[in-house]
Amino acid sequence: MSQVFFDHNSTTALKPEVLEAMLPFMVEQHGNATSRHSFGRNARAAVEHAREQVANAVNAHPSQVVFTASGTEANNFAIHGIASNLCHGQILTSAVEHPCVSRPALAMQSRGWQARSVDVDAHCKLDLHHLYNLLATPTNLVSVMLANNETGVIQDLAEISALSRHHKALVHTDAVQGLGKIAIDFADLNVNAMTISSHKIGGPLGAGALVMDKRVDIQPLLHGGGQEKGLRSG
Structure with missing residues (x-):
């Protein structure tokens, strides 16, 4: 068969x-x-x-692209790397994030951060009212996936980003499931950082990238030969 x-x-x-x-x-x-x-x-x-x-x-500039070994690494890089250069505060993720986003956020609690989850509605769309309420607490980083790997729900990142950035938070999105399936414009999403991966679109395993705008000041996870402008050695 x-x-x-x-x-x-x-x-x-x-x-x-x-x-x-x-x-x-x-x-x-x-x-x-x-x-x-x-x-x-x-x-x-x-x-x-x-x-x-x-x-x-993804309508970005080549200087904004940092290669990694996977989407998981890029997500960890975003959460740990961005938070490491910011004052302790709050990290918000959606209730339906992939574990490679939600678990790094929770891990930051051991370093003095507060990690909280934003509810979704019955259709798995982010509850913007709940996000607004959580943003009343000083928040440095919000991470919401663009397209869900289980439900296929596509979040309104432009609106989520506008609300989050109004409260001075940086915004990261895991766009791994969106790449190759929907049009992705890094500028139009209005996020500060975005994760993508090749093996979801017919590319090889072991290749991902983090796309970042100029507002992102990030600490490398891996140190060594200084590849990727010193941000990702190896």
């Missing part, structure tokens, strides 16, 4: 054209993108070309 895969919200098969584009770098071109010789320069050019492609896909 043939099997049919109905779990593309969890992962997707690697597209043949993606494999074709990747193969030269897996079997022929071995340069380290931080090396100064020609092999390294070629690798660096390929990385920067990929950065431009990602930026164009």
Whole structure:
């Protein structure tokens, strides 16, 4: 009996054209993108070309894109990295966030932060009245996913962002499930940071990105060779 895969919200098969584009770098071109010789320069050019492609896909500038090893890492980077450069306060996440957002927020409580959850209504849309009430307490970071991985509900990020930013909070969204399914415009969403991942859209496992605007001052999670402008070594 043939099997049919109905779990593309969890992962997707690697597209043949993606494999074709990747193969030269897996079997022929071995340069380290931080090396100064020609092999390294070629690798660096390929990385920067990929950065431009990602930026164009979400209407961002290439300088706003920081590559990570996964969407989970990018979400942890956003929560921990942004909070680490802010005064202790409140972090708000929706009640239907992926654990790679809700658990990092809860983990920040051990560092003096308060993590609270914003209710959703019967249709899994964020309760804006509850968000407004929670924002009465000084809030530094709000994280709400763009599209839910289980229900498919798409949140009104522009409205959520406007309300949150009116209260001086930075806004992050996990847009992993939206990329490739709905049009995503980083500027129109009015968020400060956005997570995306490749393996949800026919790309390889082990590749994600955090897109950030100039208001975000973020601490790296990983330290080493200073790749990604010193924000994500490795």
